[in-house]
Amino acid sequence: MTQAIALPLPSAVGDIDAYIRAANxxxxxxxxxEFDCATRFRDHEDLDAARRLVLSHLRLVISIxxxxxxxxxxxxxxxxxxxIGLMKAVKRFDPARGVRLVSFATHWIKAEIHEYVVRNWRMVKMATTKAQRKLFFNLRSMKTDSSxxxxxxxxxxxxxxxxxxxxVAEMETRLSGRDMAMEANEDDDETFAPISYLADHHSEPTQILEARAREHLQSEGLQEALAALDxxxxxxxxxxxxxxxxxxTLHDLAAEFGVSAERIRQIEAKALQKMRGVLAPA
Structure with a gap:
């Protein structure tokens, strides 16, 4: 597993309000x-440049x-x-692609938080299938009010x-029983921070970019990548x-094709590598 960048950051443990003020x-x-810092980190592993990229986006993490x-x-x-997701994003960020770090990092930040929620919230553990987890994470935003x-x-x-x-009805009942109020008091510094304009998830540029990318990968891109395989x-x-x-499982497929599980793993790794090459932006 790829490790995140080891950087000294202000700790969110303790006085959360003080942390938010410090991050802002x-x-x-x-x-x-941003381009200069990302280039220095990519080409020369300049940790000071990486630190500037991370610190300048802490408020994005707080907002998400x-x-x-x-x-x-x-x-x-x-x-x-x-x-942690932000640091992973900084490590993988390529300034040459012409996309701002805020757009790229949003995916990694949400992915880490999603994984944490799945590990620690008992209701998510009841949602075992892909469809149920999708329902869990989307039902709140799709409801127009609390009724x-x-x-x-x-x-x-x-x-x-x-x-x-x-x-849907069952998940709504579960969520209603566990529901908790959102943060009661807004921090003044956060309210006037530029990142607060990302609060409208319906028109947020990063959400639009992610949606377009997902739509492509789930339709034409994924089909093209699969078509390239034997x-x-x-x-x-x-x-x-x-x-x-x-x-x-690997053993299921090994029995189906009459080969070892290790051979299935090798074929899988080679296929994924080939698909990544097809899906990689031009």
Whole structure:
């Protein structure tokens, strides 16, 4: 597993308000400053440049982490996990692609926080399938208010998320029983910080970019990558990574093709590498 960058950061453990004030004092970087820092880190492993990139985006982590407070987990812990995602993003960020770090880092921050929620919130552990987890993470944002969903609304959400209506109703009941209020007092510094304009998730540029990228990967991009594989490799990838329910194990596929589990793993790794080459931006 790739390690995050080891950088001295202000700790979110303790006085969370003091941490937020400290994070907001770090200046935002201009596009040119960001490009220069990212280039120095990529080409020369300049940790001071990496540190500037991380510190200038701490407020982004705080903003994203705040959106997960409804799951009843400590805000400080959510921020700490998000910071790990931010550092991973900085390590992988390529300034030559012409995308700002805020757009690239959002995915990594959310991925780390999602994993933390899955590990620590008991209700998520009940959602074992891909569809159920998708429902868990999307139901809150799809509800227009705090009232109980009507049958027509349940049917609409079930159709949009490709789950059964009874699963939507059950998940709503679970979430309502566990629901907690969002942060009561807004921090004044955070309110006036430039990052606060990212709060509208319906028109946020990073959300639009992510949606477009996902749409491409899930449609034309994914089909192109699968088409580049031989039948056996495609079968392995589809059953290991794209199955709607339980994925096949290496031993399952080894028995199917009459080879060893290690050989299946080698074929899988080679296929994934080939797919990454097809999916890589031009």
């Amino acid at each position: 004092r770090f200046p935002l970087l201009t596009e040119q400053e 982490a705040r959106g997960y407070l409804g799951y009843g987990l400590p805000h400080a812990d959510l921020i700490q996990e998000g910071n 109980t969903l009507l049958p027509a609304q349940i049917a609409d959400i079930a159709h949009r998320l490709s789950v059964k209506p009874e699963e 039948p056996r490799s495609r079968r392995i990838i589809e059953t290991r990574w794209l199955a709607d329910e339980q994925s096949a």
